[in-house]
């Protein structure tokens with residue numbers, strides 16, 4: 001549906017987006033996934049025509065339904081990151097306002113609003129002031145306003161940021177329903193569990209897209225092994241067997257081996273989950289030997305228990321980020 005080609009955007013001396021090239025296919029839920037400051041909002045704003053890129057372009061395919069001028073006939077709905085509705089207007093008044101901006105007639109707005117509010121579960125709250133809605137409901141109202149123009153392409157900027165887990169699930173259920181009805185969706189998110197729900201994902205880091213593919217292919221093409229590692233100290237003592245120089249920070253003693261393992265050759269990164277380490281490595285067996293040797297070198301009398309586990313989207317993203325784009 002759209003092709004983003006070598007797109008770049010600077011804000012003064014800050015480059016928010018470098019040369020980004022992605023294809024968004026009609027019918028997809030396309031995820032733009034990355035941490036704060038990765039450049040997701042900037043890229044989405046350029047796609048929506050709200051800001052002009054400094055380099056590259058966004059090419060639009062033939063209209064995918066609906067009417068309107070933007071993007072070669074593709075009607076767009078945009079839900080910005082920050083709540084941008086009127087808190088002192090009711091749910092219905094906000095929808096009427098947006099409908100009017102799209103030059104829709106009142107009966108049309110009413111009919112569409114009822115349909116979308118039913119879907120989002122907001123129908124009983126039509127007359128409630130937006131300020132008095134919960135965080136999740138506010139996001140649903142913002143979605144309703146973005147949908148009132150029946151867009152063929154819905155662009156959502158971190159729609160579930162800071163929303164409770166139950167509301168996040170409901171929100172995604174609605175996105176799936178819309179997608180089933182034929183709507184193409186581009187959604188940005190910092191959450192890896194949401195990345196799993198997309199048809200295709202572009203991982204963004206520091207203004208660059210570092211990988212684009214389906215979640216399953218991103219994981220199956222992961223070039224490393226993931227080890228779950230437990231280090232069990234054999235002799236008990238007030239601080240175990242870890243020499244003082246390798247003791248960790250606030251969460252000592254559980255993070256104490258991160259520093260011991262992370263600089264070993266073939267180790268991509270080490271992180272701590274509960275009392276186990278997740279160690280991403282080039283070669284599982286070689287890494288296990290290297291970790292054992294490191295413990296021995298440091299005079300740490302401990303058993304090392306490694307299990308190979310499947311990579312998650314988070315592993316894929318962290319490894320790509322660690323491998324480094326500066």
Ligand SMILES: Nc1ncnc2c1ncn2[C@@H]1O[C@H](COP(=O)(O)OP(=O)(O)OP(=O)(O)O)[C@@H](O)[C@H]1O
Nearest residue numbers: 011014015016034035036037038039040041042043
């Ligand atoms: N209008 C602006 N003026 C100056 N710098 C900006 C502007 N908009 C974005 N930036 C900078 O560009 C970079 C990318 O920001 P952007 O908002 O696109 O990232 P993001 O991935 O959406 O993160 P976030 O969730 O924090 O918004 C950041 O360093 C940000 O400070």
